[in-house]
Amino acid sequence: MADTPSVLIAGCGDVGGRLAERLLASAWTVYGLRRNVAALPAGVLPVAGDLEHSESPVAWPTGGLDYLVYSAAATRADEAGYRVAYVEGLRHVLGWLTQHGQTPKRLLFVSSSGVYGQQQGEWIDESSPAEAMSFSGQVMREAEQLALHSGIAASLVRLTGLYGPGREWLLTQVRQGYRVAVEPPLYANRIHVDDAAGLLAFLLQADARGVALQECYLGVDDAPAALAEVVAWLREYLGVTQWSAEATVRRAGSKRCSNARARALGWAPQYPSYREGYAAVLAGPRLC
Template structure:
């Protein structure tokens, strides 16, 4: 049966989910801050509303959907803080017609975990984020998971690890091709998920009868940074990567993400179980453009 499905933040992930929902016969409506992007969405056959999650008044034009995907990324060029975009933006969306959805899926981040000693993390692990983005997303999670606690199965939080895919490895690719030293430790862990596998997880969460309210979404095997950049070099014909040691974006060894829960409860099975398979696809052109 056709439903109305709303995408808040129709970017790298959101466009893929919108396309899948359209192919399934659903009416898709997307929120965008840009009139030009709204026109593009309408050419694709999607409805479009021009607005901003940080502007509660603009959200009154949204429809009341069956399902919401909330995947609003942070624009570093914006004058808004991460707290305003993630936490306040989620509260505004919940208080708009979007809050009447039967299923509300929020895309968070594994940045809510601060573990940095190489420990394994899952849905039960402590969340004590040490970054503004991690804290803002954790606050948004609380809204989705607990604000309407009496509505079982409505709010679902997905915590994806590092999202990659076509167009999302090119900075690293250029660095590897040039033989530039990579900042940080070679033995620190990377957790990744291909954007198409994350889109599949969103669709499963949208259609499950009564899913749990939290899932970590990561591929089947964390890689060390040495393994990941070595794979890139192999694919691109670049030199063996070198590393600067300490001083990278992540201190320590990082963490390792488990995906057992989403596999067991939603039947998710990644098409790209590791970056070894996913990078072949990711180094091609982006079909969502």
């Protein structure tokens, strides 16, 4: 591998862009594939392309590629949309690599904790059964298997609920006085978007140093918490006193995800719980 590692981030959006900035700061060569390359961070080498189409992008990198990060986001929240974004899109990228005679050292596939179907507040780690009944979880599992059997050494990074600047759905709900069930507790898992990017960068840099990576990591902060606890804290922090008469925050699942495997490798989140993370979001400029 070259002294300056190279990486292609396929689906270089919010998380991918933050990852790119971290790797650029460490002198990596970073290619970013997305439809609108004008939105790429400065310093990222643009690859204009559409993961939904089979034609290889004209600006596909020449020469070797050390790493591939597949970080797509579905643009449609139905089964067909998920399949196009995660399964077919990954298949297209793998085909483009073959077409150009490239075999990266490792593929990081950005997945979701939605592959787990547990709903009774169970603690989850990478060895827990991933048997979601939802179409989204099942399609993501199919994409995971495609990554693991791609012929490239692959690691899955199952991110939990992303939040951060521009990802303020729960804050909006709290400001509107939405209620949430207290009993039984609905446990939720989250990771600040900067920590998600930080974990991906940490794994890539560890691999580049020769650290042996495992095939799956959970991206989550240190403190899964009952949603009612989070809402109560946010209400106090924001000074919200009213309750909406009808509106309720609804969740389907309830589980607690562990980041012990990533921590054992030496990673630690900058925002260990929702308190630090949301305080940082609320201290920044309002984006919604």
